[in-house]
Amino acid sequence: AQSVTQLDSQVPVFEEAPVELRCNYSSSVSVYLFWYVQYPNQGLQLLLKYLSGSTLVKGINGFEAEFNKSQTSFHLRKPSVHISDTAEYFCAVSPSSDKLIFGTGTRLQVFP
Amino acid sequence: ETGVTQSPTHLIKTRGQQVTLRCSSQSGHNTVSWYQQALGQGPQFIFQYYREEENGRGNFPPRFSGLQFPNYSSELNVNALELDDSALYLCASSHRTQAGTDTQYFGPGTRLTVL
Numbered sequence: 460a461q462s463v464t465q466l467d468s469q470v471p472v473f474e475e476a477p478v479e480l481r482c483n484y485s486s487s488v489s490v491y492l493f494w495y496v497q498y499p500n501q502g503l504q505l506l507l508k509y510l511s512g513s514t515l516v517k518g519i520n521g522f523e524a525e526f527n528k529s530q531t532s533f534h535l536r537k538p539s540v541h542i543s544d545t546a547e548y549f550c551a552v553s554p555s556s557d558k559l560i561f562g563t564g565t566r567l568q569v570f571p
Numbered sequence: 572e573t574g575v576t577q578s579p580t581h582l583i584k585t586r587g588q589q590v591t592l593r594c595s596s597q598s599g600h601n602t603v604s605w606y607q608q609a610l611g612q613g614p615q616f617i618f619q620y621y622r623e624e625e626n627g628r629g630n631f632p633p634r635f636s637g638l639q640f641p642n643y644s645s646e647l648n649v650n651a652l653e654l655d656d657s658a659l660y661l662c663a664s665s666h667r668t669q670a671g672t673d674t675q676y677f678g679p680g681t682r683l684t685v686l
Binding site: 503564 | 575577604606611612613614615616619626627629661663674675676677678679680
């Protein structure tokens with residue numbers, strides 16, 4: 460069975476600072492990896508995904524993530540955050556891009 | 572291109588009642604998945620529909636049921652509502668081929684409150 464651990468429930472950061480949101484997964488098979496963002500009172504928006512190939516994945520809004528198979532991690536990074544990045548971020552895994560298994564989320568709070 | 576839409580936006584029911592939530596998939600997508608997101612939690616997979624049949628189910632009781640229609644839209648039905656069913660219900664559509672299922676795109680959700 461697969462599972463996802465998001466190590467930080469909340470990450471406070473000042474505007475224009477870099478940020479990393481951590482995600483570790485557990486799986487006995489190859490998986491696809493995703494990051495979604497959820498703004499208040501909205502659904503989930505896909506930030507980026509890793510299916511295969513290059514382990515560094517570029518997404519929307521300046522975010523990127525690196526797949527590390529040996530550490531079973533898929534951490535999300537942004538070099539300079541904006542106030543508008545304040546949201547809930549979810550890491551998810553899927554053995555076949557069918558059923559998505561989500562972590563519990565990380566609340567990114569960007570302060571001016 | 573029309574995105575995933577869900578209706579209603581909000582819904583209030585009482586314990587024991589039944590509810591139907593609706594989802595229209597994104598243009599070109601043939602698969603619909605439903606998720607339950609309790610307050611402060613990540614979404615939990617309920618089930619997925621492909622070609623009008625259930626194609627995978629999470630750890631939810633049979634009182635959670637669904638339908639997919641020929642136009643790929645879908646309904647989620649919940650019978651005998653319980654207080655713990657209060658949550659945001661998310662629908663996601665994707666395109667499935669022989670190679671597998673493409674990325675899931677989510678709708679805005681339906682907020683269900685059970686009193």
